[in-house]
Amino acid sequence: MVKKITVKTIQKYKNDGEKFSVLTAYDYSTAKYIDEAGIDIVLIGDSLAMVALGYETTHSIGVEEMSIFTKAVAKGVSHAMVVTDMPFLSYHTDIPTAIKNCGQMVRFGANAVKIEGFSDYILSVIKRLVETGIPVMGHLGFTPQFLNTLGGYKIQGKTQEAAEEILKQAKELEKAGVFSIVLEMVPQEAAKYITENISVPTISCGAGKYCDAQVLVSDDVFGKFSDFKPKFARKYGDMKELIYNCAKKYNDDVKNGRFPSDEEIF
């Protein structure tokens, strides 16, 4: 019997000062291998709009698509916690719609949802979700769904005042019941200050080494997505090269009569 990572495990990691890992996945097989590698949280990030579906921003993906990818990933995972990133407009209009859309992800296999941003409304959504039995991961700092209001991909929390503001928001999210908070594109020292002053784990997405956990987009880690590389991402492999080479060899074999062989026919 595989021991499942839960919100309790995640909190224990923070209490014990043990780092944990978060990685995105969008399909069954990738999720399976990531899970087998020991990743603690598999995130179906709305980044999939850009890296898997080729859209320019994360705004273009909706609840229906996220449901399909959630089902696929959840089927591949047995140990890690599965978290679905709620897409743009899926929780912003009213609380009943937020509960319905987030609840749908849980029905399809997610163990929690991630919600971006901070406002009184967001706090009330988080409270209601937690009361409903849906754990929530918060997301502060640079929040891609607010790209247009933030005026681009900009580092957040650069001044002492701005860092204090993020800390204030983090404390409010914590009070509302989130089990963890992603800090995206926040200077390392600001993220350290925030991490040391809240009780729930922080997850760095380009926020340095002092957060309780790290998250990256798997297509960046595998070297699959090549349109751009965020400064904070680390490439551990070259899937682009691998895919290109395999496709090229297959193409050559088909065209030169080397595929199929006698072992590959009935």
Ligand code: KIV
């Ligand atoms: O969409 C995503 O993949 C994310 C993580 C990188 C935090 O939000």
